[in-house]
Amino acid sequence: MTSAPVRIGLLGCGTVGQAVVRTLLEGGATIERASGHRLEVGPILVRDPRKPRPGVDPALITTDPARVLEDPSVSIVVEVMGGLDPALDYLRTALGRGQSVVTANKQLLSRHGQELLQAAQEAGAELRFEASACAAIPVIKVLRESLLAAGITAVTGIVNGTTNFILTEMARGGLAYGDALARAQELGYAEADPTEDVNGADAAAKMAILSSIAFHMRVTIDDVPYEGIDRLEAEDLEHAGSLGFVVKLVGVARLLNGSVSVRVYPALVPRGHRLAAIGGPDNAVLLESRTTREIMLVGPGAGGAETASAVVADLLSILGTHQGSFLHNALADSGRTIAAPGSVESAFYLRMSVSDRPGVLARVSSIFGDQAVSIRSVVQSGSGDEASLVLVLHSGPEGRVVAAVEGLRALADVRGEPVLLRVLGSGEGGG
Amino acid sequence: MTSAPVRIGLLGCGTVGQAVVRTLLEGGATIERASGHRLEVGPILVRDPRKPRPGVDPALITTDPARVLEDPSVSIVVEVMGGLDPALDYLRTALGRGQSVVTANKQLLSRHGQELLQAAQEAGAELRFEASACAAIPVIKVLRESLLAAGITAVTGIVNGTTNFILTEMARGGLAYGDALARAQELGYAEADPTEDVNGADAAAKMAILSSIAFHMRVTIDDVPYEGIDRLEAEDLEHAGSLGFVVKLVGVARLLNGSVSVRVYPALVPRGHRLAAIGGPDNAVLLESRTTREIMLVGPGAGGAETASAVVADLLSILGTHQGSFLHNALADSGRTIAAPGSVESAFYLRMSVSDRPGVLARVSSIFGDQAVSIRSVVQSGSGDEASLVLVLHSGPEGRVVAAVEGLRALADVRGEPVLLRVLGSGEGGG
Numbered sequence: 001m002t003s004a005p006v007r008i009g010l011l012g013c014g015t016v017g018q019a020v021v022r023t024l025l026e027g028g029a030t031i032e033r034a035s036g037h038r039l040e041v042g043p044i045l046v047r048d049p050r051k052p053r054p055g056v057d058p059a060l061i062t063t064d065p066a067r068v069l070e071d072p073s074v075s076i077v078v079e080v081m082g083g084l085d086p087a088l089d090y091l092r093t094a095l096g097r098g099q100s101v102v103t104a105n106k107q108l109l110s111r112h113g114q115e116l117l118q119a120a121q122e123a124g125a126e127l128r129f130e131a132s133a134c135a136a137i138p139v140i141k142v143l144r145e146s147l148l149a150a151g152i153t154a155v156t157g158i159v160n161g162t163t164n165f166i167l168t169e170m171a172r173g174g175l176a177y178g179d180a181l182a183r184a185q186e187l188g189y190a191e192a193d194p195t196e197d198v199n200g201a202d203a204a205a206k207m208a209i210l211s212s213i214a215f216h217m218r219v220t221i222d223d224v225p226y227e228g229i230d231r232l233e234a235e236d237l238e239h240a241g242s243l244g245f246v247v248k249l250v251g252v253a254r255l256l257n258g259s260v261s262v263r264v265y266p267a268l269v270p271r272g273h274r275l276a277a278i279g280g281p282d283n284a285v286l287l288e289s290r291t292t293r294e295i296m297l298v299g300p301g302a303g304g305a306e307t308a309s310a311v312v313a314d315l316l317s318i319l320g321t322h323q324g325s326f327l328h329n330a331l332a333d334s335g336r337t338i339a340a341p342g343s344v345e346s347a348f349y350l351r352m353s354v355s356d357r358p359g360v361l362a363r364v365s366s367i368f369g370d371q372a373v374s375i376r377s378v379v380q381s382g383s384g385d386e387a388s389l390v391l392v393l394h395s396g397p398e399g400r401v402v403a404a405v406e407g408l409r410a411l412a413d414v415r416g417e418p419v420l421l422r423v424l425g426s427g428e429g430g431g
Numbered sequence: 432m433t434s435a436p437v438r439i440g441l442l443g444c445g446t447v448g449q450a451v452v453r454t455l456l457e458g459g460a461t462i463e464r465a466s467g468h469r470l471e472v473g474p475i476l477v478r479d480p481r482k483p484r485p486g487v488d489p490a491l492i493t494t495d496p497a498r499v500l501e502d503p504s505v506s507i508v509v510e511v512m513g514g515l516d517p518a519l520d521y522l523r524t525a526l527g528r529g530q531s532v533v534t535a536n537k538q539l540l541s542r543h544g545q546e547l548l549q550a551a552q553e554a555g556a557e558l559r560f561e562a563s564a565c566a567a568i569p570v571i572k573v574l575r576e577s578l579l580a581a582g583i584t585a586v587t588g589i590v591n592g593t594t595n596f597i598l599t600e601m602a603r604g605g606l607a608y609g610d611a612l613a614r615a616q617e618l619g620y621a622e623a624d625p626t627e628d629v630n631g632a633d634a635a636a637k638m639a640i641l642s643s644i645a646f647h648m649r650v651t652i653d654d655v656p657y658e659g660i661d662r663l664e665a666e667d668l669e670h671a672g673s674l675g676f677v678v679k680l681v682g683v684a685r686l687l688n689g690s691v692s693v694r695v696y697p698a699l700v701p702r703g704h705r706l707a708a709i710g711g712p713d714n715a716v717l718l719e720s721r722t723t724r725e726i727m728l729v730g731p732g733a734g735g736a737e738t739a740s741a742v743v744a745d746l747l748s749i750l751g752t753h754q755g756s757f758l759h760n761a762l763a764d765s766g767r768t769i770a771a772p773g774s775v776e777s778a779f780y781l782r783m784s785v786s787d788r789p790g791v792l793a794r795v796s797s798i799f800g801d802q803a804v805s806i807r808s809v810v811q812s813g814s815g816d817e818a819s820l821v822l823v824l825h826s827g828p829e830g831r832v833v834a835a836v837e838g839l840r841a842l843a844d845v846r847g848e849p850v851l852l853r854v855l856g857s858g859e860g861g862g
Contacts, residue, residue, distance in 0.1 A: 023722065027580050034579050034647065130577070136723050138577035145751065146561070146569035146744045148465050149458050156855070216465065217767045225772060236782060236850055239821045243780075243808070250855060259770040267855040268780050274729070275855070277708045291454065291740040292567050292730065298705070299726035309722040313577045320576065336648045339690040341656060349676075349699050351667060377674070390670045419667055424587070424681060424698040424706070 005038040006319060009068035009099075011045045011090055012081030013053055013061070016104060016131075019308030020078060021056050027312070037319045042074050043067040045081070069093045076318060078311055079103040088112055095119040095127065102314040104131035104307050110205035110221040113212060128314035133206040134159055134283045135302035135310035141317070142297065143213045143287070151290035152214040155253040159206040161281035161301020162197040163229050163249040165189040167266075168279045171237050171246060177230065189281045189301075200226035200249065203264045207251035210285070211262045215255060219262055226264035240268045246276045342399030347376075347423035349392055352408065353415040356380075356387035360413045364389065367407040371400040385415075392423065436469040437750060440499035440530075442476045442521055443512030444484055444492070447535060447562075450739030451509060452487050458743070468750045473505050474498040476512070500524045507749060509742055510534040519543055526550040526558065533745040535562035535738050541636035541652040544643060559745035564637040565590055565714045566733035566741040572748070573728065574644045574718070582721035583645040586684040590637040592712035592732020593628040594660050594680040596620040598697075599710045602668050602677060608661065620712045620732075631657035631680065634695045638682035641716070642693045646686060650693055657695035671699045677707045773830030778807070778854035780823055783839065784846040787811075787818035791844045795820065798838040802831040816846075823854065 008024065010017050024031070024039050032038050044060045045068050046053075053061070068074060069090060077094040079101060081087055087108050094101050096119060103109065109116070109132045120127035130140045134157070143152065158164050162184060169180040181198070184190035196202045204226035212219040229249050240247050245268035253262040269276045274296050278284040284298040300306060354360050361378065368375055374394040381388055393401060401420075408414050439455065441448050455462070455470050463469050475491045476499050477484075484492070499505060500521060508525040510532060512518055518539050525532050527550060534540065540547070540563045551558035561571045565588070574583065589595050593615060600611040612629070615621035627633045635657035643650040660680050671678050676699035684693040700707045705727050709715040715729040731737060785791050792809065799806055805825040812819055824832060832851075839845050 023580065027582070030582065031580050137726050138573050141572070141577055142569050145748055146572055146741075148747055149454065149462050149743050150740055151458070151461065215767055219769070223769045233850070236780075236852065239782060239810075240780065240852075243810075243821075243823060245780075245854070247852070248855075252855070254775075255767075256770050256775065258766075259768045261770040261772070261775045263772070263775075265853055267853045269855045273856050289740075292737050295568050295728065295730035297726065297728055300724045306723045309581055309720075310577075312580050316579050317576055335689075336646055336686075337690045338650070338654045339687050339692040341692070341694070344685075344687065344692045344694075349667075349671065349674075351670060379670075379674075390674075392674060419664070421667065421671075421678070422696055422698045423676070424679075424683070424700045425704050 005040040006075055007040045007042040007071075007073045008315065009042045009044070009071065009074035009077045011065070011068060011077060011079045011087065013044050013046050013056060014080065015304040016080040016307045016311070017044070017078075018053055018056060019304045020080065020311050023308050023312050025055065031312075031316065035316055035319055039315065043071060065090060069097065069099070074099060076100045076102065076315060078315070079105055080307075080311065081105075082107070084108055084111065091116055092119060095123050095125050098123045098125050100126040100128075100318050102128045102131075102311050102318070104129070104135065104311060106132045106202070106205045106209065109133075110208040113209060113220075114218045126318045128317060129209070130314050131302070131307045131310035133209045134285060134299070136299035136306035137283060137285065137297040138310070138313065139210060139285045139287075139297050140213055141313075143210065147287060147289055147292075150292055152287060153255045153290060154288040155207075155210050155214045155251075155285060156275065156288075157207070157210070157251045157283070157285035158248055158275055158278050159210075159251050159283055159285065160197055160203040160249060161283055162190045162194060163203070164278065164283070164301070165281040166198070167229060167232075167237075167247055167249065170232070170234060171241065174234060174238075176234050177232055198230045199228035200264045201228075203249060203251050207253055207262050207264055210251075211253035211260065214253060214287075215260050217260065219260070224262045224264060227266060229266050232266055243268070244271050245269055246271060248275060248278070250275065342397065342402070344398050345395050346398050346401070347393055347395040348401050349390070349421045349423055350405070350418055351388060351390045352418035353386075353388050354413045355385055355415065356383045357413060361389070363411055363413060364391075364408065367411070368393070368404050370407070371404040372396070373400050373404050436471040437506055438471045438473040438502075438504045439746065440473045440475070440502065440505035440508045442496075442499060442508060442510045442518070444475050444477050444487060445511065446735040447738045447742070448475070448509075448511040449484055449487060450735045451511065451742050454739050454743050456486070462743075462747065466747055466750055470746065474502060496521060500528065500530070505530060507531045507533065507746060509746070510536055511738075511742065512536075513538070515539055515542065522547055523550060526554050526556050529554045529556050531557040531559075531749050533559045533562075533742050533749070535560070535566065535742060537563045537633070537636045537640065540564075541639040544640060544651075545649045557749045559748060560640070561745050562733070562738045562741035564640045565716060565730070567730035567737035568714060568716065568728040569741070569744065570641060570716045570718075570728050571644055572744075574641065578718060578720055578723075581723055583718060584686045584721060585719040586638075586641050586645045586682075586716060587706065587719075588638070588641070588682045588714070588716035589679055589706055589709050590641075590682050590714055590716065591628055591631075591634040591680060592714055593621045593625060594634070595709065595714070595732070596712040597629070598660060598663075598668075598678055598680065601663070601665060602672065605665060605669075607665050608663055629661045630659035631695045632659075634680060634682050638684055638693050638695055641682075642684035642691065645684065645718075646691050648691065650691070655693045655695060658697065660697050663697055674699070675702050676700055677702060679706060679709070681706065773828065773833065775829050776826050777829050777832070778824055778826040779832050780821070780852045780854055781836070781849055782819060782821045783849035784817075784819050785844045786816055786846065787814045788844060792820070794842055794844060795822075795839065798842070799824070799835050801838070802835040803827070804831050804835050
């Protein structure tokens, strides 16, 4: 069910743009099999054509916006240049000519989103911007589509990874704000100029975008009062901790008797609250509605890969809307098979009742040794005929663990049936 | 941009069916404004027409399947009758005639999903089933659309609310399995016959559906080995706890060198793992992919309202796919305005340096009293000129809190600038 290739033009080709090109090239076969469309990378507008852009065909690079915006073979424009000017003009032009647009531009959307959506509607084109707010978690799609009829009453989020990392470090290590910021910069979680993150402006722009979708209204960044974390003192995090709270920079959008309040501020969050557990550079958004109780989406703060992935998802979403075909094709058989259970690797917990006689542990251990299954920890409790052994095993093929347990059953020291439970995750496989 | 009404036929009208009818009637205006479509409730197939169905027009009720399946004015069929037979035949007929189908039927999808999807594709019809697995969280939409090109490598979930509630109670209260199950039944989190929940079969059916979408392959419930929680002992939960784990019933689907392993079992989950924090009757699904780090969706285990909401979202999704219009209309102005900040209610944390003189607390308290702001707790630390007061205020209009702080600034006892932070949630407003 493959149709003619769909040509994509790019505005900008920095980290995100290059990742988009890479995803389209490397993921081309998957995308084509699943969507029924071949996506083709077309002209790419850049400021400096001499910069190295590994993997990008130099013949596609141009400094002339008309090559993207006036090429009738370009049906979708991806804007990853950022900034207001000239991005706004370019997108007006593209939409005006009926090109669909995918953009990652938070500044632009949080100021001119409504205008651009109207331009798209008038032209019968699509405008998508999942990458503009919390790109790693598809919160805009969920709000726009899954919860369209649910009647959203509140959107509460930790929508800036930099500040969440800083606050997590301050709380964990008792660090002062400046030291935590320096650590964030060292690890790449904060930019050299972190102003927009730490003063709350970045979160405010995202909350403007999310609340305009959630509440079906125009909300710009100018409607969102914001406070940052740059004046927080370690002392206040300590007091908060002793009162049972953690401090988070939150965006809060609420429906109040037909009017809407959207704000960003550092808040004390009760330790039992869902958002209290969101640490490090992660993002999370809680959605409350009339018809369903609250749901939460959690994911990493967006880097280049997440942003590019959201851009590509938006591209596929536009194609799906035009053709209605890709959902079925998504089930096209991938040729994968079900794995044999014995070959799967898992870590295990094992409890068994044993008679506490000399040499029990040695006999048990040697059975595991014979199967090359390694033991992470053993705890023996009780004594005499009431003793029990609790072992945690390192990850290994399940077939071998099962064989070892067979061996244990044959031991005179082991009484009754051993209890065997898998241990999940923690870098141990766990499936 | 409203077009002709879209007529919906229903197969079944129990709790979920009635909730769907209610949502379509009550939410009609919102749905129409946002989607550009008027949805009309058409014929409703039931077994016993005499049962009371409040809010459902009796003239629509029928016991003749042909009235739903052979009415050319019915363009979408909603199947909420459950079971394999005759639901499978009905859906084959509907799809064969080109009617699109929305179903909440987990049993059916986990056995015959592939066949039904193929029938839909051949007929150019849509088949949607968000409500069939973790209805409250739109995980199927996210897998099918947002993460289509991401290359999913693992799906790990707590997908059964009944067992998660039971395990949470066992761990928290040291309850035996039977007592925790009884409590779940008392509170409506477990059915009178909980077999399918506690033996893992319900979770296995959901994991079959999720993994077939995630990995683009046929996975039926017969491909999913499952173990339940009905033989877990309190003793093992205690051992797990002392080793740093919680016990959860998890579904684990993983891609392993081109083959796929999908299983359900009770597992030890490290306390720092994202799934460890999911308590009570909640569901959560972790999605890992090649291009983005893991994301998690969390929500309540599905009840009637959540299932109906997912069915309606699927209906809108089908309309969106056909018309491509509703995303823009979703921004149609709702007439809402931005609330005046002073009128928003919040709880507050307040820290200030004070000189520790007789009557300080009385003077501070009376200023709050004058503004009718009530104090939840006060802690004074230090003494003399180094004293500081930390107050937590009950929720109230922000304008009054700000006025009180103005009053505090004028007090001779207060030194420097008071630190004012909001307190989120915990039933206190918190916006």
